[in-house]
Amino acid sequence: EIQLQESGPGLVKPSQSLSLTCSVTGYTITSGYDWSWIRKFPGNKMEWMGYISYSGSTNYNPSLKSRISITRDTSKNQFFLQLNSVTTEDTATYYCATLSYWGQGVMVTVSS
């Protein structure tokens, strides 16, 4: 069974970078699927942020412009989210997911 688990700080200061890790078990991230980061804002709006494919290519939501980077460590079967220059509007619950399987999510608050 594929399982995903997010980890990272729950509090980030404005203008700093948000960094999250997704650890995958039960499946090798180089075998298939697109590995996404998705966030849910207070008020329940959902936003797909981007993915890294099993081959290592990336695709990002243009709304995040040049602030986002998704990378991976295949030796650890992990992939990562970095979101730069965060503001309070980046406060959300962040999920790593394939379309079929999701992590349990990590709540990130941007506040000074």
Next chain:
Amino acid sequence: DVVMTQTPVSLPVSLGGQASISCRSSQSLVHSNGNTYLHWYLQKPGQSPQLLIYRVSNRFSGVPDRFSGSGSGTDFTLKISRVEPEDLGDYYCLQSTHFPWTFGGGTKLELK
């Protein structure tokens, strides 16, 4: 971006009754490969979203046949028959035909 208009926002139902949720897209979700990448998710309270239906009408593994999806082009429907307590929560549609992938605004299924 493709705008996904999901209705209703709130849907009161009786246990054992039927529910229907609509998702309309601002442009056709038929991919150039002929597939339609419209999916339905349920997020129960305190849990991460779970895939119910993928590519319009395919039930994901373990999803009861009380859930059915239909539609084409820009107009899609999720139907839930014989509603059970575990069906309550927030439902979302997601299109992954066009980048960026976009979600509907959500429908809260609650008891009447």
